[in-house]
Amino acid sequence: MSASACNSPYCNQGWGELLSHLSPYGYANFGIAFGLGFSVVGAAWGIWLTGSSLVGAAVKAPRIRSKNLISVIFCEATAIYGVIMAIILANKIKKPETEGSYLPDNWDYNGMYFAGYGMFSAGLSVGLTNIASGVSVGIAGSSCAIADAQDASLFVKILIVEIFASALGIFGIIVGIIESNACTFPIAAMDN
Amino acid sequence: MSTPTGTHGGMAIFNIHHGFVEALVRGMRSSFLADADYHHITQCENLEDVKLNLTETDYSDALADMTSISPSDLQKVANEKLVTEFKYLRTQAVEPLSTFLDFITYEYMIENIMLLLKGALSGRNINELLASCHPLGMFKDSTMRSIPTFEPNSKGFADLYQTVLVDTPVGPYFAMFLQESSNAMGGEVRNVIEEVEIEIIKSSLIKYWLEDFAQYAEKLGGETAVMMGDILKARADTNAINITLNSFGTPLNEPAMRSSDRKRLYPAVGHLYPMGTSMLSDVSSEEELGRVLELFPQYASIWNIHAAGTDKSIDDAFYERDVQALELAFEGQMHYGVFYAYVKLKEQEIRNLVWITECILQAQKDEINKFVPVFSHHAPWRGAKAR
Numbered sequence: 001m002s003a004s005a006c007n008s009p010y011c012n013q014g015w016g017e018l019l020s021h022l023s024p025y026g027y028a029n030f031g032i033a034f035g036l037g038f039s040v041v042g043a044a045w046g047i048w049l050t051g052s053s054l055v056g057a058a059v060k061a062p063r064i065r066s067k068n069l070i071s072v073i074f075c076e077a078t079a080i081y082g083v084i085m086a087i088i089l090a091n092k093i094k095k096p097e098t099e100g101s102y103l104p105d106n107w108d109y110n111g112m113y114f115a116g117y118g119m120f121s122a123g124l125s126v127g128l129t130n131i132a133s134g135v136s137v138g139i140a141g142s143s144c145a146i147a148d149a150q151d152a153s154l155f156v157k158i159l160i161v162e163i164f165a166s167a168l169g170i171f172g173i174i175v176g177i178i179e180s181n182a183c184t185f186p187i188a189a190m191d192n
Numbered sequence: 193m194s195t196p197t198g199t200h201g202g203m204a205i206f207n208i209h210h211g212f213v214e215a216l217v218r219g220m221r222s223s224f225l226a227d228a229d230y231h232h233i234t235q236c237e238n239l240e241d242v243k244l245n246l247t248e249t250d251y252s253d254a255l256a257d258m259t260s261i262s263p264s265d266l267q268k269v270a271n272e273k274l275v276t277e278f279k280y281l282r283t284q285a286v287e288p289l290s291t292f293l294d295f296i297t298y299e300y301m302i303e304n305i306m307l308l309l310k311g312a313l314s315g316r317n318i319n320e321l322l323a324s325c326h327p328l329g330m331f332k333d334s335t336m337r338s339i340p341t342f343e344p345n346s347k348g349f350a351d352l353y354q355t356v357l358v359d360t361p362v363g364p365y366f367a368m369f370l371q372e373s374s375n376a377m378g379g380e381v382r383n384v385i386e387e388v389e390i391e392i393i394k395s396s397l398i399k400y401w402l403e404d405f406a407q408y409a410e411k412l413g414g415e416t417a418v419m420m421g422d423i424l425k426a427r428a429d430t431n432a433i434n435i436t437l438n439s440f441g442t443p444l445n446e447p448a449m450r451s452s453d454r455k456r457l458y459p460a461v462g463h464l465y466p467m468g469t470s471m472l473s474d475v476s477s478e479e480e481l482g483r484v485l486e487l488f489p490q491y492a493s494i495w496n497i498h499a500a501g502t503d504k505s506i507d508d509a510f511y512e513r514d515v516q517a518l519e520l521a522f523e524g525q526m527h528y529g530v531f532y533a534y535v536k537l538k539e540q541e542i543r544n545l546v547w548i549t550e551c552i553l554q555a556q557k558d559e560i561n562k563f564v565p566v567f568s569h570h571a572p573w574r575g576a577k578a579r
């Protein structure tokens with residue numbers, strides 16, 4: 001956006017100013033929300049895709065019921081990654097122990113902003129990868145159930161496709177954990 | 193989430209509305225008779241043995257109540273089994289799959305109506321006619337009974353359309369037929385039936401149905417449009433070639449009738465349309481037909497089978513080509529082609545069973561292997577190695 005036409009001190013100067021003035025606590029909490037929310041969307045989508053095929057194919061071939069629940073478990077795993085990331089991040093958000101409405105001047109502002117942006121990115125990385133992983137596992141799981149109903153030897157082979165698809169979610173949580181390791185919110189002013 | 197209209201979505205969202213039904217029909221794929229089953233059945237000496245062998249297949253429930261077995265009884269029971277499965281699929285389907293499944297039934301509705309009209313002309317008993325109608329294309333009983341009561345002349349047919357057929361799903365096809373006939377006659381709807389035979393009416397109606405169906409499949413887009421496009425094009429070409437072949441020796445082959453009447457029967461879909469059908473409309477004998485078909489590679493091979501005059505008839509060659517195309521529908525997921533393919537392949541299987549039992553009944557064992565098995569490992573297009 002171009003520089004705003006408004007010159008009063010009450011107007012903001014565009015997106016750049018808006019985004020850089022959002023509170024790091026806001027960024028961190030949105031990261032948790034996106035991480036958990038998108039992961040669950042991906043997991044639910046995947047279970048939706050594979051569950052409907054599983055139920056339909058089991059009408060004529062009831063033996064596939066128990067084995068093909070593995071596909072559903074793989075989809076569920078992506079939701080668990082989201083929960084793990086959300087718990088890790090939520091434990092890192094600490095309330096500052098200052099009195100009064102303003103943070104003191106010797107506050108660790110660098111650390112605070114670093115933590116905010118880092119946690120946002122960690123949450124987003126987990127969430128978006130888990131959507132892709134969940135849908136992918138769902139489609140593969142649907143084909144797995146249908147193929148298993150026709151020929152039982154195909155199950156293990158198609159399961160390998162699903163394993164690769166669920167590895168995508170693991171990439172997200174690995175990167176998220178590495179990223180959020182260094183992020184801690186300061187709780188007290190620095191001593192120097 | 194509201195049911196979607198229009199297209200059915202690709203891989204990521206197809207299963208949301210159609211996953212269950214598609215998985216059902218793919219599970220039903222295992223109910224087709226295998227090579228081993230056909231082998232056992234063709235070795236049987238009498239029909240009791242056939243029944244015994246069939247109880248080990250998916251037909252065991254259907255045959256459980258049968259006391260006597262004859263080819264027509266077997267056909268009836270197998271048809272009822274197919275209809276039960278189809279109705280189960282239809283009740284579980286939502287839009288746009290339900291419209292697609294309805295399109296499959298329209299063909300049988302047209303056949304039933306034509307059967308009733310023809311039966312009325314020859315004065316057969318109404319109950320007998322109703323018993324021989326295809327179950328997938330039935331209307332309400334009162335509607336079905338009222339069809340043969342109309343007079344078999346032009347006024348009767350127009351009345352039949354106005355009162356009964358206009359409310360049925362196949363009404364639009366009759367409307368188009370009446371419109372086109374009256375246009376061709378210069379606005380005279382009255383004279384439609386007197387000059388036109390029932391078979392020609394049926395060919396016209398099937399043509400309209402095919403075009404409508406092909407248009408609907410195009411609108412659905414995606415994998416469905418590709419698969420159904422191929423299958424319906426093959427069907428349309430089969431119809432065009434059969435119409436031409438059957439018209440030799442009938443008044444339809446007269447030069448005056450060829451371009452006006454016969455050309456109107458060729459569907460506006462298919463590989464042969466538009467170049468091939470305009471060439472076909474000038475054909476007057478089998479040699480000319482062969483020359484036209486030489487230009488189209490897939491039909492050249494089928495025509496050569498017919499021209500060589502071996503035991504295989506041209507119908508068998510067409511069935512084989514159809515089975516190959518329909519089996520391909522099962523190779524890809526997340527499209528509607530499987531539903532049409534299932535119905536047609538089951539019909540082929542029922543034709544096979546009737547052929548085999550007839551051969552056994554008439555003790556003509558050397559003819560018995562002239563059927564086209566479905567999903568066979570020995571099919572010529574599956575390569576030389578058998579599993």
